[in-house]
Amino acid sequence: MSTENSQTIFFKNAPRILAGYSVVGPKEGQGAFKDYYDKILDGDQLKEKSYERAERLIFEMVIENAIKKAGLKAGDINALLSGDLLNQITASGFCAAKFDIPFLGLFGACATFTEAMALGAVLIDGGYIKHAACASGSHFSSVERQYRFPLELGTQRPPTAQWTVTGAGCSILGAGGKGIKVTAATMGKVIDYGIKDVNNMGGAMAPAAMNTIEAHLRDTGNKPDDYDMIVTGDLGKFGSQMLRELMDNKGIKLGTNYHDCGAMIFTKGQKVLQGGSGAGCAPVVFNSFILEKMRREKLKKVLFIATGALLSTVSAQQGDSIPCIAHAILVEGE
């Protein structure tokens, strides 16, 4: 039960993460978490005629395998909560047509994964359903041509740019039992600091991340040191540094336990400028590295905040700024 102005929902029945599954493209497969992903693709088109169709297949792959890994069948899943960056979230919608599971389509840009986890946890915690599949993903080539330029143009990237992750992640949530649990979720507000540079998403999203982390700390009474790890989604190197400075100015010090999936996911020398981004960035890191470290009890309490930029090509072309959002989930070991 939340208080009047709380943005944070507390889960009394602690929905469990029964399984997490991640699939990434070849470039991500050479990155920092190459030993943690469930599957690394050897190409990014999967013999499909378009990148968009390949992206759907990646979604199908993670959802199908996440369900299997949890020891369940599709018929056991009561709701699929999913979204992606494609116009009208077609990767998710078309993929959902392949499963005989009720579908709740979400859009929070790169913050979609934690929105799915928060709502999935609500449905389970409240006793409305037994199992939820929560997924999000992105594809470098489909996103690049939708939001920016056709790849064939070979457009040069400015230094603040990030590299959209090809990959998707899916967590299966279930009621009861033991294991890693979702204990709270903080729903983010849309924050717009007026940044219009579509090649500086990290900078645009950092204020939204700050807003949600602040709300979470206020609602829980916690301090940054109370977590083994605080992880943002895809602010990248520049954006996560900006978040540190913004929080510093508010008197909240993020310590060495603060990390960003986008800043971590690729290695030095992979030529990705500020790091990874995309709706696949947060879920593939969460469903591989983070869950594995939690399973091994190297991490016990993780605040995970996916971050999203709610722009479209049309809004950018019409000269609008970039409204951003961040949703947080609190994940704890047994």
Next chain:
Amino acid sequence: MSTENSQTIFFKNAPRILAGYSVVGPKEGQGAFKDYYDKILDGDQLKEKSYERAERLIFEMVIENAIKKAGLKAGDINALLSGDLLNQITASGFCAAKFDIPFLGLFGACATFTEAMALGAVLIDGGYIKHAACASGSHFSSVERQYRFPLELGTQRPPTAQWTVTGAGCSILGAGGKGIKVTAATMGKVIDYGIKDVNNMGGAMAPAAMNTIEAHLRDTGNKPDDYDMIVTGDLGKFGSQMLRELMDNKGIKLGTNYHDCGAMIFTKGQKVLQGGSGAGCAPVVFNSFILEKMRREKLKKVLFIATGALLSTVSAQQGDSIPCIAHAILVEGE
């Protein structure tokens, strides 16, 4: 609590619809429900530089006024659940930046309104939040140029086409008290019968509507006659006739209590071919005519099923079929 294969969620605490607000464009304002809308605009551009920006303003208008009509302030609303047809749901995202309310972005195409109502009702019924604003809308001119052709082309419409509604609707849900309540929600599955004609959305969506209505009747044990009204979102004349026939083949007879918002919203002579459509169609009818009839106790038990086509311009151009979805809410008088 739902059974294993149930798609229907039952609300024990019966979240109340504290207020509903609807805004429509001039053409809709001359339609069948002209006496029921809260506000009829005298133009569709609202002095904005683009239709997309005008659409945002319409969203702001309905959300702000729905909150007022419920006797609340923005600070009383714990979650704004909203979505629209624009790429990356920018009408909702940009609008949400104007409110100091946590935002849950949704995409179910024209089924978004009932998805928002279902999830808003879950959040309230479970005691997680006190008040939710659930909104959806569309704008003829922004949708037309995004999904189909620039208006300036003056492209001729085929007979199965529908007319996208300019307008938005918002319901405020709250815990406890008296009045109209949401007693159940049926989450839809994505259904794809292989229809590829983007000018026959009603035909594409009818099977999804059937699937959800069937699930609802199965889960509740009800028959079509048990409702004062069964209302689909925007199947239009052709699509709603198709739904009748599809259900007939399944041995389920939809009686004279079955209606479709798209088929009803315009009057004869308005030249809209099969009727209205768009993510604004269902919410403006629900938040005007339907709620008013329920308030006056002309209707006591309404099954309301918004229907959505999950295609994008890119998926249509790549030759894909149109996956569709329908989410239902059961709304009852005191």
